[in-house]
Amino acid sequence: MKPPPFQHARPETLDEAVRLLAADEDAKILAGGQSLLPMMNFRLARPSILVDIGHLSELTELRREDDVLVIGAGVRQRAAETSRLVQQTCPLLGQALRHVGHRQIRSRGTVGGSLAHADPAAELCAAACALGAEVVAIGTGGRRTIPTAELFLAPYQTSLAADEILTEVRLPIRGTTRCGFAEITRRTGDFAIAGIAAALEFDGDTVIQARLAGLGIGGTVQRLREAEETLRGRPLNTETINAAAQAAADATTPPGDIHADPMTRRAALRVAAQRALEQVAHD
Ligand SMILES: Cc1cc2nc3c(=O)[nH]c(=O)nc-3n(C[C@H](O)[C@H](O)[C@H](O)COP(=O)(O)OP(=O)(O)OC[C@H]3O[C@@H](n4cnc5c(N)ncnc54)[C@H](O)[C@@H]3O)c2cc1C
Secondary structure (H helix, E strand, O other): OOOOOOEEEOOOOHHHHHHHHHHOOOEEEEOOOOOHHHHHHOOOOOOOEEEEOOOOHHHOOEEEEOOEEEEEOOOEHHHHHHOHHHHHHOHHHHHHHOOOOOHHHHHHOEHHHHHHHOOOOOHHHHHHHHOOOEEEEEEOOEEEEEEHHHOEEEOOEEOOOOOOEEEEEEEEOOOOOEEEEEEEOOOOOOOOOEEEEEEEEEEOOEEEEEEEEEEOOOOOOEEOHHHHHHHOOOEOOHHHHHHHHHHHHHOOOOOOOOOOOHHHHHHHHHHHHHHHHHHHHHO
């Protein structure tokens, strides 16, 4: 299927991209095109003009700034997945990215595109949430920083304004974090029925902080507070893992659709939580 007609702009700078966006309320950013173009082909999006940022070198930096890992919005998902710096500082990100579609998709799809698209089953959104990441956006109103907790509003809807471009994601580096990621899919590369990203801090054997983010279980990726509470102050053994996984499932009211009914999604979340926490226990 072909997309409806559209114009294509290739700005030379970020400022020019912002101006183009602000000039037309039906303009849309084109990054890797792995979500936007299928949506246009299915007539779920009809932008008048695509503002192509895929080539802007301002957006492709991947660097460490003290205790923060900074990933430019234009960094391809595959580049982040295979980056030694990401593996050393935020391994959860690489673990999550391996589950995004297929390698071909990750070679085109960008880190910023996944966060801005805000698919409720997006692995990257869940990992960013569990790591307590922030994103930076630039628009006609200037530059602002948005915690991921305030970024995802509803399915495919973020708090970014229409003229704002997500420029980078900032992930705190905590050398002591132990991580796990698991999801349940029908086939490798499919969107998950449910999944979970887990980042835990320990004092000796005791969990002192747990950040768990579920995907595929509601309108947005979401923190699993009840499960986090179950873990806090306890050792991460089989009993606690099972209790936390059950708490995650009990506190969730996932939607049903053609892929899975609510009960299946809840069961998938419980199993994914068990697997992710077992990974943490062996990390
Ligand atoms: C077959 C297939 C399977 C897939 N499986 C998965 C999967 O399992 N998990 C998963 O998470 N994703 C999956 N995806 C989607 C993929 O991860 C996309 O790469 C990602 O969702 C969007 O990134 P993109 O760079 O391609 O963005 P685009 O498609 O170019 O843009 C997506 C949306 O974000 C906006 N946008 C993009 N960049 C910015 C920015 N910097 N600032 C503001 N707005 C911006 C665009 O305007 C558009 O609305 C799959 C895609 C395909 C085709």
